[in-house]
Amino acid sequence: MKKLLAVTSSIATDAEWQEMAATLPFASTQRYNDIMDCLHPQPHGRAPLSAAQRAAQFMPFAALSGYEALVRRTAQEQLDAVTQADTPVDGIEQGWVPA
Numbered sequence: 001m002k003k004l005l006a007v008t009s010s011i012a013t014d015a016e017w018q019e020m021a022a023t024l025p026f027a028s029t030q031r032y033n034d035i036m037d038c039l040h041p042q043p044h045g046r047a048p049l050s051a052a053q054r055a056a057q058f059m060p061f062a063a064l065s066g067y068e069a070l071v072r073r074t075a076q077e078q079l080d081a082v083t084q085a086d087t088p089v090d091g092i093e094q095g096w097v098p099a
Contacts, residue, residue: 012020022028029036042048049057
């Protein structure tokens with residue numbers, strides 16, 4: 001089996017891949033075995049955030065005030081345009097379309 005190496009943009013065999021991976025930084029985690037199973041430290045003096053509170057910090061448009069209203073208004077304008085386009089026009093049979 002061959003694997004694509006992003007570093008050299010070439011194809012390598014499994015043996016070549018294993019040899020190269022052993023030379024990469026952090027290929028061995030032996031230096032960190034003593035801390036690998038430790039619990040993550042919790043902040044003192046404040047309660048941990050819930051999953052929803054943590055997610056809210058990373059919402060890409062949360063800082064844009066009025067963004068939701070703008071999206072709703074744009075969607076309504078598009079819906080109105082489609083509805084108007086689907087409405088029959090009087091006089092179309094005579095070959096004219098009102099401006």
